[in-house]
Amino acid sequence: MSTWNSLYRKKLVTLEDAAARVTNGDTIVPGMANGEPIGLLAAIADRARRDDLTDLRVFSLHPTEYAASTVLSPDLCDRIQAYSWFVGASDRALVKVGLSYFVPNYFHQIPRLCRDFLNIDVCITTVSPMDRAGFFSFGTANDYTSTAARCCTTLIVEVNENVPRVFGDSLLHISEVDVVVENHVPLLETVPPEPVPEDELIGSSVAAMVPDGATIQLGAGSIPNAITRSLEGHKDLGIHSELFSPGMMDLIEQGVVTGRRKTLHPRKNVFTFARGTRRMYDFMNNNPSMESYPVSYVNDPAVIARNDNMISINSILEVDLLGQCNAEYLHGSQYSGTGGQLDFVRGAFDSRGGKSILAFYSTARNGALSRVVPRFEPGTVVTTPRMDTEHLVTEHGAVTLKGKSTRDRALDIISIAHPRFRDELLREAENMYLI
Secondary structure (H helix, E strand, O other): OOHHHHHHHHHEOOHHHHHOOOOOOOEEEEOOHHHOOHHHHHHHHHHHHOOOOOOEEEEEOOOOHHHHHOOOOHHHOOOEEEEEOOOOOOOHHHHHOOOEEEOOOOHHHHHHHHHHHOOOOEEEEEEOOOOOOOEEEOOOEOOOHHHHHHHOOEEEEEEOOOOOOOEEOOEEEHHHOOEEEEOOOOOOOOOOOOOOHHHHHHHHHHHOOOOOOOEEEEOOOHHHHHHHHHOOOOOOEEEEEEEEOHHHHHHHHOOOEOOOOOOOOOOOEEEEEEOOOHHHHHHHOOOOOEEEOOHHHHOOHHHHOOOOOEEEEEEOOEEEOOOOEEOOEEOOEEOOOOOOHHHHHHHHHHOOOOEEEEEOOOEEOOOOEEOEEOOOOOOOOOOEOOOOOOEEEEOOEEEEOOOOOHHHHHHHHHHOOOHHHHHHHHHHHHHOOOO
């Protein structure tokens, strides 16, 4: 038996024994998304339900259904205080009623928050199986997890044979790990939604703004996913994106994405976390073109700008007539988070030949509500400030705001609103002395 296998066996324990390493008052950071260690979360929650653990703090980002049923379950809120770096479906209701607290941030800064602002007692994360040299891989979840794993007091890894082995700065050595458990369960899958008619119109406008040889970033949501289908006629695209998605895999397999003309990490598909289908996870596994790095690197605006012709494509919830964009606040409460949107908006604009594109449907609630509004409701959070907004796209067209006066910006924004709301928006623009 090799030295590394011997060390692995020495550190391998049961889920219950691993959970016993957690003590009252600990601050815990689980891996993000599919980095969540399902077995460890359940074992820690079981201890809390037996009144064997209390006064825990858990920091997560876009937690999954597994966290929601274990450490974030409302029945444990008197023993586990939850904090969220990005609100998602599994903790949105908790944040709304004060059972979880949102921590505002830019995605690329979370590793520093872990290192300099939190005293992390325990980091728990899922990793791929160890190779013969003693290395695990963070797989689909590098993000801030790789930093938390190296600045915590105790690191517990949950080895899962379904986690893809990924290259780049994604490796973790057995000598860095305190405790090992094994739990081979399927990874959660996210299937892209079926396209709607507006997607083709938006996709066509966006595709016309993406030159051959560009490096692209696509955010989460139905619009960025749908845009990949409109890029199928392009050549030699590259990927530098916080999220790797099934649509990007399709572009690689079709030969649209080659990375040959990238100025940073040529021929490599760079990302920090991945979410998609089983087929996508298999595609990523041991694929030398796939490279994962911490989000402090991938989303650093200065790093993003080193990619020539960097095209950032994200979605928003609404825009006002000043050009301010909201992608995270809805119905008077936190709906998601800033995430990496502003990281890429700024990085792409600073790239030579780069562009930042924010796309959205012009209406909500089956056409009853305009997503172009005169002013935001009091308290609404601005995700992308008006000074940073560059290109806006809806199914009614595309406009560029950079370098334009408040009058011209307002008129351009109104031009891509749904026609039903344009007259009212023009009246409001006059009342605001914009036109």
